[in-house]
Amino acid sequence: MGLWSCNNxxxxxxxxxxxxxxxxxxxxxxxxxxxxxxxxxxxFILSGDTQRSRDETIRFTKKVNExxxxxxVVVAGDITEYGVLQEMEWISRSLSKLKAPYVAVIGNHDLTxxxxxxxxxMFGPLNYSFVYGGVKFVCHDTNSREHKFNxxxxxxxxxxxxxxxxxxxxxxIAISHVPPNSADFDPGQIDDYTATFAAVPGFLASLHAHxxxxxxxxxxxxxxxxxxxxxxxxEEFLLxxxxxxxxxxxxxxx
Amino acid sequence: xxxxxxxxxxxxxxxxxxxxxxxxxxLKFLIPDNAIVQLAGSIGYFSVGAGYDLFKNKRGIxxxxxxxxxxxxxGELNIVTAKFAYKVYEIKLKDWGKLYPFNPxxxxxxxxxxxxxxxFNRNRYSSDYYRxxxxxxxxxxxxxxxxxxxxxxxxxxGIKAVSLYTEFNTNDYYLVxxxxxxxxxxxxxxxxxGIGLRLKF
Numbered sequence: 001m002g003l004w005s006c007n008n009x010x011x012x013x014x015x016x017x018x019x020x021x022x023x024x025x026x027x028x029x030x031x032x033x034x035x036x037x038x039x040x041x042x043x044f045i046l047s048g049d050t051q052r053s054r055d056e057t058i059r060f061t062k063k064v065n066e067x068x069x070x071x072x073v074v075v076a077g078d079i080t081e082y083g084v085l086q087e088m089e090w091i092s093r094s095l096s097k098l099k100a101p102y103v104a105v106i107g108n109h110d111l112t113x114x115x116x117x118x119x120x121x122m123f124g125p126l127n128y129s130f131v132y133g134g135v136k137f138v139c140h141d142t143n144s145r146e147h148k149f150n151x152x153x154x155x156x157x158x159x160x161x162x163x164x165x166x167x168x169x170x171x172x173i174a175i176s177h178v179p180p181n182s183a184d185f186d187p188g189q190i191d192d193y194t195a196t197f198a199a200v201p202g203f204l205a206s207l208h209a210h211x212x213x214x215x216x217x218x219x220x221x222x223x224x225x226x227x228x229x230x231x232x233x234x235e236e237f238l239l240x241x242x243x244x245x246x247x248x249x250x251x252x253x254x
Numbered sequence: 255x256x257x258x259x260x261x262x263x264x265x266x267x268x269x270x271x272x273x274x275x276x277x278x279x280x281l282k283f284l285i286p287d288n289a290i291v292q293l294a295g296s297i298g299y300f301s302v303g304a305g306y307d308l309f310k311n312k313r314g315i316x317x318x319x320x321x322x323x324x325x326x327x328x329g330e331l332n333i334v335t336a337k338f339a340y341k342v343y344e345i346k347l348k349d350w351g352k353l354y355p356f357n358p359x360x361x362x363x364x365x366x367x368x369x370x371x372x373x374f375n376r377n378r379y380s381s382d383y384y385r386x387x388x389x390x391x392x393x394x395x396x397x398x399x400x401x402x403x404x405x406x407x408x409x410x411x412g413i414k415a416v417s418l419y420t421e422f423n424t425n426d427y428y429l430v431x432x433x434x435x436x437x438x439x440x441x442x443x444x445x446x447x448g449i450g451l452r453l454k455f
Binding site for chain 1: 293294295296321323327328363369370374379427428430431434437439442447448
């Protein structure tokens with residue numbers, strides 16, 4: 001009986017790791033991804049809000065595994081509902097079935113309880129970046145409400161530093177959970193945030209989740225698109241492709 | 255520091271309960287019927303507690319535990335728990351003991367940690383934003399217990415019986431996840447194990 005296993009000894013739902021916890025998933029998967037220097041077609045999946053949708057996540061992994069040429073998968077926040085270790089372990093177990101490497105970005109639900117510590121232990125830092133195929137992906141925490149609107153989420157000085165011109169990088173993409181058109185985004189930081197992206201040459205798009213509804217909007221006159229993917233529970237994600245410095249996308253239902 | 259203060263309070267309460275035995279016979283009902291040590295079971299890496307036998311048939315269980323999870327085990331956490339359970343079946347084991355194979359129960363745990371609030375701050379969150387408590391957790395449990403008569407084990411210590419129990423529990427978080435995802439989660443995923451030792455006075 002599976003119940004009678006040492007793995008079933010739990011000290012608390014609020015413990016932030018256990019002896020079987022995955023560790024540094026993002027870093028491990030990015031190592032597997034590599035830098036894509038010879039890849040002229042960057043193709044990835046934007047999904048989010050896996051929360052209580054584990055059955056859908058299993059179907060999602062099957063669907064994505066059938067799609068050719070996917071370089072990586074992004075889960076843009078709210079991987080959990082309650083911010084607890086056990087949910088992070090369950091979702092990682094499902095996502096580990098993906099053939100392509102995946103990365104997780106922090107969402108507001110993931111910051112409830114001791115979620116910040118559990119996430120940091122299992123996935124890695126809340127703000128991080130990686131370069132693939134000449135595109136720099138800047139993943140960051142925009143869950144202002146969970147940071148008491150203290151002006152540090154989003155961390156704009158960090159974003160500016162990450163988006164400095166860099167050798168081997170011609171384009172930039174920002175990825176975070178809460179979009180700047182949400183009431184959960186610090187209203188005092190919206191203009192600075194969008195202006196930061198608008199000032200970066202080669203900035204292609206800002207990608208989000210959180211609203212559980214697909215949306216494409218332009219918050220300023222820079223022409224930069226801001227995408228919101230629908231939630232895992234709504235059985236929809238975005239396929240995004242970058243060829244020759246141009247971004248195209250497709251909504252995919254499963 | 256909070257954790258330390260809390261431990262000190264718990265200890266003094268236990269000590270006071272013990273010393274009152276002599277001079278307050280009318281408060282006798284306050285004196286616990288058993289002492290408990292438990293490992294895991296979602297209320298601490300280990301926990302200690304006092305238990306009461308409820309009802310005339312003494313098949314009701316009311317336990318109060320204090321549990322601790324050290325930082326090295328994913329804490330640091332201080333947890334207090336109040337448990338209720340009922341021993342549905344009692345099977346005599348010759349002259350040396352009893353088996354209680356099915357003891358369903360319910361318990362509440364409260365975890366003390368700076369990141370865990372009883373209620374989300376209403377200034378930042380409307381009442382329908384996050385609808386749960388981070389610190390207060392309701393659990394469902396199913397335990398089995400085997401009891402050995404004391405005289406056969408240790409004489410002269412006033413211990414009537416010693417029992418060992420295993421307890422599976424789940425909580426509201428895990429149940430919600432399970433109910434909505436019955437094909438990807440199993441009962442073995444959501445029920446967590448603890449084992450305990452009970453001394454009956």
